[in-house]
Amino acid sequence: MDNGIILYQSKYGSTKRYADILQLELQFVTKDIKEVTLDELSPYKTIILCGAIYASGISGLKVIKSHYPSLKGKTIVVLAVGASPYQIDALNDIYKHNFSVDYCSIPLFYARGEWDESKMSFKDKTLCKMLYKAVKNKKDEDLEPWMKALLSSSGKKCDWVDSQYLKPLLAYLKETV
Numbered sequence: 301m302d303n304g305i306i307l308y309q310s311k312y313g314s315t316k317r318y319a320d321i322l323q324l325e326l327q328f329v330t331k332d333i334k335e336v337t338l339d340e341l342s343p344y345k346t347i348i349l350c351g352a353i354y355a356s357g358i359s360g361l362k363v364i365k366s367h368y369p370s371l372k373g374k375t376i377v378v379l380a381v382g383a384s385p386y387q388i389d390a391l392n393d394i395y396k397h398n399f400s401v402d403y404c405s406i407p408l409f410y411a412r413g414e415w416d417e418s419k420m421s422f423k424d425k426t427l428c429k430m431l432y433k434a435v436k437n438k439k440d441e442d443l444e445p446w447m448k449a450l451l452s453s454s455g456k457k458c459d460w461v462d463s464q465y466l467k468p469l470l471a472y473l474k475e476t477v
């Protein structure tokens with residue numbers, strides 16, 4: 301496979317774990333997106349962004365979007381890492397939330413990460429508590445996948461990181477690159 305770089309933005313570590321698995325699989329360079337400059341991206345034909353999902357936004361994507369015009373001709377793929385179980389409708393919603401038509405050539409893949417309130421910042425813990433209160437009395441049929449995941453994970457320590465989630469992304473790269 302051609303040369304490439306894996307960029308990640310991870311607050312609590314699960315997205316970085318996926319970046320590390322991809323590095324082992326692809327032998328690509330891996331870097332925290334906050335430490336990379338546009339010039340450093342120029343030698344790479346393939347860019348994989350691994351970004352955690354926070355309130356439906358994919359972390360790190362802003363950087364890719366800001367450099368997008370200069371990245372023409374490169375293969376860019378995004379792996380979003382969240383707590384919700386994989387569901388195509390939910391992934392479509394994440395896509396709509398994060399990608400306008402300008403970025404419609406970027407494929408989005410999904411992997412389930414971690415839920416560990418003991419690792420969370422005070423701000424994130426407070427936000428999650430508020431969200432929990434807001435959704436706990438909703439009827440089952442009104443719950444979106446992330447709400448269900450929040451209700452079932454709240455107060456528990458969950459680790460869903462699994463290399464199996466990377467199979468579709470790896471198959472895509474094998475076909476395209």
Ligand SMILES: Cc1cc2nc3c(=O)[nH]c(=O)nc-3n(C[C@H](O)[C@H](O)[C@H](O)COP(=O)(O)O)c2cc1C
Binds near residue numbers: 414446
């Ligand atoms: C404040 C907050 C908001 C979150 N919002 C979402 C969300 O909208 N959808 C989702 O699937 N997961 C959501 N999560 C769960 C994280 O995406 C999940 O824990 C992920 O594994 C974190 O990645 P990291 O360990 O690399 O930081 C949220 C977590 C926190 C703390």
